[in-house]
Amino acid sequence: MALRHAVLAALLDGEYSGYQLAKAFDVGVANFWHALPQQLYAELTKLEREGLVTGRQVVQETRPNKRLFRTTDAGLAELERFAAAASKPSFIRDDLLVKVQAADRTGTGPVIEQLEERAAAADAKIRLFGEILRRMRGDADEEEFLRHGERIGPYLTCLRGLDFEQGNRDWCLRTAAVLRERQTAGTGVRDDASVRPATR
Amino acid sequence: MALRHAVLAALLDGEYSGYQLAKAFDVGVANFWHALPQQLYAELTKLEREGLVTGRQVVQETRPNKRLFRTTDAGLAELERFAAAASKPSFIRDDLLVKVQAADRTGTGPVIEQLEERAAAADAKIRLFGEILRRMRGDADEEEFLRHGERIGPYLTCLRGLDFEQGNRDWCLRTAAVLRERQTAGTGVRDDASVRPATR
DNA sequence: CATACCTACTCAAGAATCTGAGTAGTCCTC
DNA sequence: GAGGACTACTCAGATTCTTGAGTAGGTATG
Numbered sequence: 001m002a003l004r005h006a007v008l009a010a011l012l013d014g015e016y017s018g019y020q021l022a023k024a025f026d027v028g029v030a031n032f033w034h035a036l037p038q039q040l041y042a043e044l045t046k047l048e049r050e051g052l053v054t055g056r057q058v059v060q061e062t063r064p065n066k067r068l069f070r071t072t073d074a075g076l077a078e079l080e081r082f083a084a085a086a087s088k089p090s091f092i093r094d095d096l097l098v099k100v101q102a103a104d105r106t107g108t109g110p111v112i113e114q115l116e117e118r119a120a121a122a123d124a125k126i127r128l129f130g131e132i133l134r135r136m137r138g139d140a141d142e143e144e145f146l147r148h149g150e151r152i153g154p155y156l157t158c159l160r161g162l163d164f165e166q167g168n169r170d171w172c173l174r175t176a177a178v179l180r181e182r183q184t185a186g187t188g189v190r191d192d193a194s195v196r197p198a199t200r
Numbered sequence: 201m202a203l204r205h206a207v208l209a210a211l212l213d214g215e216y217s218g219y220q221l222a223k224a225f226d227v228g229v230a231n232f233w234h235a236l237p238q239q240l241y242a243e244l245t246k247l248e249r250e251g252l253v254t255g256r257q258v259v260q261e262t263r264p265n266k267r268l269f270r271t272t273d274a275g276l277a278e279l280e281r282f283a284a285a286a287s288k289p290s291f292i293r294d295d296l297l298v299k300v301q302a303a304d305r306t307g308t309g310p311v312i313e314q315l316e317e318r319a320a321a322a323d324a325k326i327r328l329f330g331e332i333l334r335r336m337r338g339d340a341d342e343e344e345f346l347r348h349g350e351r352i353g354p355y356l357t358c359l360r361g362l363d364f365e366q367g368n369r370d371w372c373l374r375t376a377a378v379l380r381e382r383q384t385a386g387t388g389v390r391d392d393a394s395v396r397p398a399t400r
Numbered sequence: 401c402a403t404a405c406c407t408a409c410t411c412a413a414g415a416a417t418c419t420g421a422g423t424a425g426t427c428c429t430c
Numbered sequence: 431g432a433g434g435a436c437t438a439c440t441c442a443g444a445t446t447c448t449t450g451a452g453t454a455g456g457t458a459t460g
Contacts, residue, residue, distance in 0.1 A: 002295050003447090005298050006301075008302070012302060019409075030292075031297070031301075032292070033294075033298060034291035038448085039446080064454075083303070087295035087299065090294035092233075095205075097233070101206075103356075105276060105279070106282075106283045146378045147382070147385070151304055153300055153301045153305070154301055160297060160375075167360075178346045178347075203416075203417090218439070222438090237439080238418085238419095238441085239416080241440070260437090264426090
């Protein structure tokens, strides 16, 4: 049930439309949760019905109208309840890890490619997060901002996102390098399956 | 559809029962995927029906009988197909991040506690992973093992798990420290909600 | 001036995951 | 010798997440 709380937390920072939220929860950012547009629209509807957020219609000339939402006091109270309850442990769940786990049996070619793509994607996120952090802290340096800044929650989660992506990138590059070296070196343990005709 | 492939990958390393797999996918390890026992039993049944794993009954005197599974050639072929297909991006999805995102509005008391618990849990995992890595590489040092070891897939995924947990621990401790300092310092931005009577 | 993408949503259906309860014998502790 | 934990599973039901399709006007691209 954390999606609803993620939405409530996101709407603490101001008014957003479902569409804007969808962008934040989908594409690049998603420091602290991830969800698709359909889920977000559904959740906003439920939250409004329960009085945890309020929406107001904004009529636009040149584009479709939109509804902007913000968290209500009841919503904040719900967040407080949530914060006090026990957290579920978090787990890694990643296709690419599964592929690496099996890579020395399935052939490394395609996996190496994907590792390098993933590293590039992580790198893009790293730059984005760096930019976001810089914007949030303004002139202050990090220590200063964390001590006296007004709204540090998003900053702290973004720091975690940054570190996660750095770990991701470094691991992908290292893993790709290891697999590539074994591929060319020929360990003698097993022929590289990526050279064989595909079993299928 | 990655759970099935995670199971296939896990069963590359030898024969396991559903129960053993459940332990590995649940509690401590789960380097590369996470799942509950019920899911695993169900998945094993499906995989056996499709011929991607085979099970054999092992009769035990003193305990309930069990079924040991291993991946078949068809299962390996399926893994190869999977390895060649595009991976879904992976996202962080963590209750605790949501709580931190909102922490400067909900009160920091309970969140700090949870951050410290999480840091301790991460630390336990770090020690466990370190142990597992040591066991896998045996006498060789890491570079050596990665160059010439037989089965490096699990080693590489465990390295990612280790780094993830280290990032986790460090971030939890830092975040807890930051929130704690603001709590005692009194930033003037807002009274600490953890001192107010609970809204509820 | 046709195609494609952007804003801003909605609906339906399916797959994956989680919650909770239950069976049944064995081993260990107090 | 009673209560609890461990092995080894199964079943049902709910919730969450993903996939795919569709509406509809406006703006940018070539």
